[in-house]
Amino acid sequence: MATEQKISEQELITALQNKDSKAVSLLYDQYAAALFGVIFRIVKSKTLAEDVLQEVIVKIWENIGLYDPQKGRFLAWMLRIAHNKSIDLVRSNAYKQTELNTESEENCPEIGMETTNIDAIGIKELLNKLSPEYQETFRMAYFEGYTQVEIAEALNIPLGTVKSRIRIGLRELRKFAAV
Amino acid sequence: MDIKAYIKTGILETYALGMTNEEETLEVETLLAQYPELRAELESIEMGLEAFALKQAILPPPSLKEAVLNKINGQEPTKKDAKKTTKLNYLPTVFLVILSLVLAVLAVWLYLQNNTAKNDIDQLKKEIRACEATQTSQKQLAENELTEKNKLITLLIQENTSKIVLVGTENHPDMKAIVYWNKDSKETFISGVGLPKPMPNQDYQLWAIVDGKPLNLGLVANIEPSILSQMKSVSEPQAFAITLEPKGGSVAPTLENMVTMGPV
Numbered sequence: 498m499a500t501e502q503k504i505s506e507q508e509l510i511t512a513l514q515n516k517d518s519k520a521v522s523l524l525y526d527q528y529a530a531a532l533f534g535v536i537f538r539i540v541k542s543k544t545l546a547e548d549v550l551q552e553v554i555v556k557i558w559e560n561i562g563l564y565d566p567q568k569g570r571f572l573a574w575m576l577r578i579a580h581n582k583s584i585d586l587v588r589s590n591a592y593k594q595t596e597l598n599t600e601s602e603e604n605c606p607e608i609g610m611e612t613t614n615i616d617a618i619g620i621k622e623l624l625n626k627l628s629p630e631y632q633e634t635f636r637m638a639y640f641e642g643y644t645q646v647e648i649a650e651a652l653n654i655p656l657g658t659v660k661s662r663i664r665i666g667l668r669e670l671r672k673f674a675a676v
Numbered sequence: 677m678d679i680k681a682y683i684k685t686g687i688l689e690t691y692a693l694g695m696t697n698e699e700e701t702l703e704v705e706t707l708l709a710q711y712p713e714l715r716a717e718l719e720s721i722e723m724g725l726e727a728f729a730l731k732q733a734i735l736p737p738p739s740l741k742e743a744v745l746n747k748i749n750g751q752e753p754t755k756k757d758a759k760k761t762t763k764l765n766y767l768p769t770v771f772l773v774i775l776s777l778v779l780a781v782l783a784v785w786l787y788l789q790n791n792t793a794k795n796d797i798d799q800l801k802k803e804i805r806a807c808e809a810t811q812t813s814q815k816q817l818a819e820n821e822l823t824e825k826n827k828l829i830t831l832l833i834q835e836n837t838s839k840i841v842l843v844g845t846e847n848h849p850d851m852k853a854i855v856y857w858n859k860d861s862k863e864t865f866i867s868g869v870g871l872p873k874p875m876p877n878q879d880y881q882l883w884a885i886v887d888g889k890p891l892n893l894g895l896v897a898n899i900e901p902s903i904l905s906q907m908k909s910v911s912e913p914q915a916f917a918i919t920l921e922p923k924g925g926s927v928a929p930t931l932e933n934m935v936t937m938g939p940v
Contacts, residue, residue, distance in 0.1 A: 518745070518748060518749050521744075521745060521748050522741075522745060525741050525744060525745070529735075529736055529740075529741070529744075530733035530734060530735045530736065531726075531729045531730050531733045532729075533733070533734050533735070533736045534729060534732045534733040534734040535729050535732070537734055538732065546736075547736060547737065547740055550736055550740065550744070551740070551743060551744050551747060554744045554748070555744070555747060555748060558748050567708060567709055567715065568705050568708055569691075569692070569708075569718055569719075569722055570719065570722045570723070570726065572722075572726045572729070573692060573722035573723075573725055573726055576725060576726065576729050577692075577693070577694035578694075580693065580694050581694045638693060638695070639693065644695065645690065645695065660685065660686035660689070660690070661686060663686060663689050663690070663693070664686040664689050667689045667692070667693075667721055667724055667725065668724070669724075670724030670725060670727065670728045671720055671721070671723065671724035671727075672724075673724060673727030673728050673730075673731055
């Protein structure tokens, strides 16, 4: 799977860098769901998530020239763009005024939307395997857009502890890749 | 650089989550370029994040794809179109620019040429006018001269014009001059045909003897053989004489310097 993806991924990237707009369609087909999932779980609103996804795809298209394989994987790069745009939104004043107070895990999946993978439970389970403090730290960092400094202050723990908790939490995620 | 220690700081996780600030990002990216171990570690972290995202993927509503593609296609034409448009737009502009430059240069050149031509014309006009003026005055001069000469000839061939040859004196035997004197008009003319060139500080002076006394008739300025010079008129000359005087002439003749003489 990895090899297959890599070949088509390289071709895809080249096509995008050549400003071939057909490549965007392929990009969308392959990755939009992954991006949308992250976005939605952060912004917690279907409409807003759609807007953000659009912005993210456009930003990928515009900045494809900046993507450098030496600096990381392609999907990870795109996920960072999606993640950052989503966090920017939830931290914005406009969003805070229309704050939706549902928890991300319970909100997934929303009515009328399908997951590609019915393994949503698997995620919950996995995260639940972590002790609560790891879960909490990870959730705050990943889904709620807290900076590490803010987490340290909120939980009244040293910054170093925040960093190591995030390290351990992310290490757990590698188990998914192994599957 | 202790890579293991660097990894232990958790900076790569922070980077993978997109949470590093500008400074940190630059630092990480610089080190990634240098250390394969860092790249390998980041790769594992990112694979975990990717798998996580894929596991919780949600399909966006189908209509969204079209909206996104439209937005992108509205923004930027494909490279082909871009190339074509750019090329098309480029060419006429370049052509026009070159054309304007050429025309500008041409205009300047023509203007300069025109100026030069104008100047030449003015110059020629001036020269023509000068020529004409010269011609006119020359013509006038010639006419004047002719009139004078005719008058002279008429006078000379009159019966009442006497020709008096002045012969050289004892000291200047070879010198000669001729005086024409008209009884009625009293005009006097001299031809210095036999007079040699005087010294630079000397002049020939013509005298008429009237009642035994010398009368100044002027300096003989011109001693060219074919020239007749008109001198002062005199009523009843008994004789004519030429003396050599200091330049500018004298009031009374220096008799020792008499060169020629002739009775009427």
